[in-house]
Amino acid sequence: MRIGFGFDSHEFRPGLPLKIGGVVIPHEAGLAGHSDGDILLHALTDALLGAVAAGDIGGYFPPSDPKWQGADSALFVREALKQVARAGYAVANVDSTLILAAPKIGPHAKKIQASVAKLLGIAPSAVGVKAKTPEGLGLAHAALAQVAVLLVESKKPRRRQR
Numbered sequence: 001m002r003i004g005f006g007f008d009s010h011e012f013r014p015g016l017p018l019k020i021g022g023v024v025i026p027h028e029a030g031l032a033g034h035s036d037g038d039i040l041l042h043a044l045t046d047a048l049l050g051a052v053a054a055g056d057i058g059g060y061f062p063p064s065d066p067k068w069q070g071a072d073s074a075l076f077v078r079e080a081l082k083q084v085a086r087a088g089y090a091v092a093n094v095d096s097t098l099i100l101a102a103p104k105i106g107p108h109a110k111k112i113q114a115s116v117a118k119l120l121g122i123a124p125s126a127v128g129v130k131a132k133t134p135e136g137l138g139l140a141h142a143a144l145a146q147v148a149v150l151l152v153e154s155k156k157p158r159r160r161q162r
């Protein structure tokens with residue numbers, strides 16, 4: 001078994017689409033920064049890579065590379081899943097916490113859960129999506145995500161180095 005943890009944050013900017021967990025959420029501002037600014041998928045990518053000690057998202061997809069500007073972050077998760085499979089593991093479950101002042105995540109949580117589950121090829125019941133407001137942190141201008149993953153040894157036959 002392996003455990004992985006990821007963190008990400010981006011700043012709100014008016015006029016951008018807000019994407020969290022691959023779901024577009026109606027809001028007057030979106031998240032600026034790396035690719036489409038999807039904090040949940042970025043933290044998930046880092047959690048997956050971290051679980052198999054395969055580096056971090058910036059190493060595979062440098063934010064300085066214009067190639068990744070506006071890119072769909074599902075791409076990053078898929079690369080991380082490749083690394084997980086290569087190491088001989090599969091995702092057992094994921095838990096996440098989103099920290100943002102607005103919009104409310106509750107009404108979108110089920111959709112986010114389904115989207116992340118589909119991306120990972122696991123059941124929605126294996127994807128935790130929690131949200132809270134950044135009480136006392138003065139972070140109304142930003143959104144943060146924390147993700148933990150548990151990996152189990154893959155049942156698929158693979159060549160082992162012995």
Ligand SMILES: [Zn+2]
Nearest residue numbers: 008034039042
């Ligand atoms: Zn990010």
